[in-house]
Amino acid sequence: MNKVVLAFSGGLDTSVCVKYLQSLHNLDVITLTVDVGQNDDFKDINKVSADLGAVEHVYVDAKQEFLNDYVTPAIQANALYQQKYPLATAIARPLIAKKAVEVAREHNANAISHGCTGKGNDQVRFDIAIRSLNPNLNIIAPIRDMNLTRDKELEYANENNIKISAVAKKYSIDENLWGRAIEGGSLENLENEPPDDAFKFVKQNNTSAGYVSIGFERGVPISIDGTRMELGLLVKKLNDVAGAFGVGIIDHIEDRVVGIKSREVYEAPAALVLVEAHKDLEKLVLTHNELRFKFSVDDQWAWLAYSGLWLDPLLTDLNAFIAKTQERVTGEIKIKMHNGSYRVVGRKSTFSLYDNDAITYMSNSNFDQRLASGFVTLWGLQSSAANKMISKNKA
CATH class of the missing domain: 1.20.5 (Single alpha-helices involved in coiled-coils or other helix-helix interfaces)
Known part of the structure; x- marks a missing residue:
């Protein structure tokens, strides 16, 4: 029972965690990478794990589960924390925690570890999900437990010959199918505009305009410009389409669960456009009373997801109401994109209440x-x- 399952990305934080778990806790480390669409080189992550001395590396393809059980409800709930953040990282954490608990059970490990800091929200999301699913598991968070700063981590990595990518030295990036979160470096200065090299999809030098039509069935996106496609492919395509017109950057001051304000920069072209389109379609097919009540439900849904309460019974209750409202959310929304802006310019539905x-x-x-x-x-x-x-x- 001297084994620990570490949620592992192969980046600075989790690479440092492997060494601390080995040297300070004398634990055999099983690294776990959950694929939620981060488009990483998973063979390279496996090699990084082996080079660090992990006893085993586990890869779990959870992309479809992430889309079905996390992204789809987020779209139907118009989920934007503080009307800005589409919750990409937030909704992925409870899924990763769930897989970590499953792997711990399969490998008879009595502890789970993660690379979260004591300043962020992810510690809340991981810890609450793990304790909710298996309260008997120990939780070890080396970065938080040792009060490590990023410069100390980089120094430790250098001393222990831990290879860190050039990007990881500059930014802390979390990516999945639903969006990217970019932190650190020059972004910590509130007066600095995020540089172009921080972004993957968004092109900020395109001044032309473009249009895209998104089809929905029961609140789920099912087509782009009349071509039906699976949700994962639709999100990928829309990231490229909307990103090409400069759409998708969120740069705002956010209230974290731990009580501090932080400057957060996100990149989520598809998420922003899909939520905007979905909200507009709901306005067309739902009654005034349904919309007023759902607005408060959506806001509460976003808060629960953001604050790590994914497994709270209230979220299940809210999902039941939201699912009922989606029975008529079928139709097509046309979006115009130009120089970073996006707006609905056309809509149609067989359930339209527009007379x-x-x-x-x-x-x-x-x-x-x-x-x-x-x-x-x-x-x-x-x-x-x-x-x-x-x-x-x-x-």
């Missing part, structure tokens, strides 16, 4: 305006009465 005969100001309208007079009088009855009383008491 052209009622809304038109032409002579063929079926809306009898004379009926509105009595409605307006009744609608403002209490407001009028209250203002009369206020004026009377002032006098």
